[in-house]
Amino acid sequence: MEVYLFYIVATIAVCTGVYLIFEKNPVFSALYLIQTMVCIAVLYILLEAQFIAAVQMIVYAGAIMVLFLFVIMLLNLNIGQEKKDALPYQKIPAILIGIALFAVLCIVLKSKLLQGKQGEYTTAYINNVGNTKLLGNLLFTDYLLPFEITSVLLFVAAIGAIMLAKRKI
Amino acid sequence: MITITHYLVLSAILFTLGVIGVLIRRNAIVIFMCVELMLNAVNLSFVAFAHYLNSMQGQLFVFFTMTVAAAEAAVGLAIIVALFRNKETVNIDDMNIMKW
Numbered sequence: 186m187e188v189y190l191f192y193i194v195a196t197i198a199v200c201t202g203v204y205l206i207f208e209k210n211p212v213f214s215a216l217y218l219i220q221t222m223v224c225i226a227v228l229y230i231l232l233e234a235q236f237i238a239a240v241q242m243i244v245y246a247g248a249i250m251v252l253f254l255f256v257i258m259l260l261n262l263n264i265g266q267e268k269k270d271a272l273p274y275q276k277i278p279a280i281l282i283g284i285a286l287f288a289v290l291c292i293v294l295k296s297k298l299l300q301g302k303q304g305e306y307t308t309a310y311i312n313n314v315g316n317t318k319l320l321g322n323l324l325f326t327d328y329l330l331p332f333e334i335t336s337v338l339l340f341v342a343a344i345g346a347i348m349l350a351k352r353k354i
Numbered sequence: 355m356i357t358i359t360h361y362l363v364l365s366a367i368l369f370t371l372g373v374i375g376v377l378i379r380r381n382a383i384v385i386f387m388c389v390e391l392m393l394n395a396v397n398l399s400f401v402a403f404a405h406y407l408n409s410m411q412g413q414l415f416v417f418f419t420m421t422v423a424a425a426e427a428a429v430g431l432a433i434i435v436a437l438f439r440n441k442e443t444v445n446i447d448d449m450n451i452m453k454w
Contacts (some may be wrong), residue, residue: 206375232405256431279377290366304409342425349432
């Protein structure tokens with residue numbers, strides 16, 4: 186069951202990723218990206234990361250992509266704007282370089298470099314205590330400093346966005 | 355049986371799609387969305403490693419990556435809106451004032 190679900194969801198994710206690249210209309214690109222993110226959220230649930238899946242749906246598919254769609258509609262882009270391509274001969278080498286990158290990544294995956302030490306959080310333990318509770322515990326004990334720095338980062342980003350959106354720069 | 359390699363190969367495919375999109379597209383917003391796709395691909399491999407190595411650190415890093423991605427989206431889209439106000443376009447071929 187899980188195997189079929191993985192293959193179906195992975196196929197949808199890859200297809201929507203391809204559509205995202207080759208779609209002319211930016212609104213449809215954004216909608217395909219939302220579909221990809223939903224597929225990745227399903228994969229997170231398969232990997233027993235329920236909290237991350239919920240955050241993926243709420244923050245990525247909900248907040249960030251709505252921001253993207255909002256900006257696309259605000260800017261009122263013409264669909265045919267990409268017709269005048271200054272570097273049309275860039276496409277084929279770009280795809281070849283992408284395939285080469287994928288080959289390099291597969292070689293790394295085939296090698297034995299990706300071996301790690303087994304941790305203490307087994308699936309039974311996580312299911313017993315609860316995924317969200319464990320994450321919260323770690324976030325407010327071992328990772329307290331990064332967590333606080335994150336708040337400063339968000340604050341700076343909010344100020345930066347407001348400054349950049351002002352009429353006169 | 356789904357192994358970690360399945361998830362890592364899927365993650366590699368999505369990352370490669372993002373790279374190709376950044377290279378071949380000319381619309382700044384679509385390029386930005388491809389960057390988000392690459393971030394998602396890396397997050398997927400983080401969670402896959404966390405699950406198969408019985409660890410929690412991968413999920414925490416995904417949490418921080420999402421925060422950084424949210425900040426990046428806000429600032430980046432503000433920059434794109436500011437550029438559109440000045441240039442009336444989001445085509446990156448027209449944004450070459452720093453070239454010479």
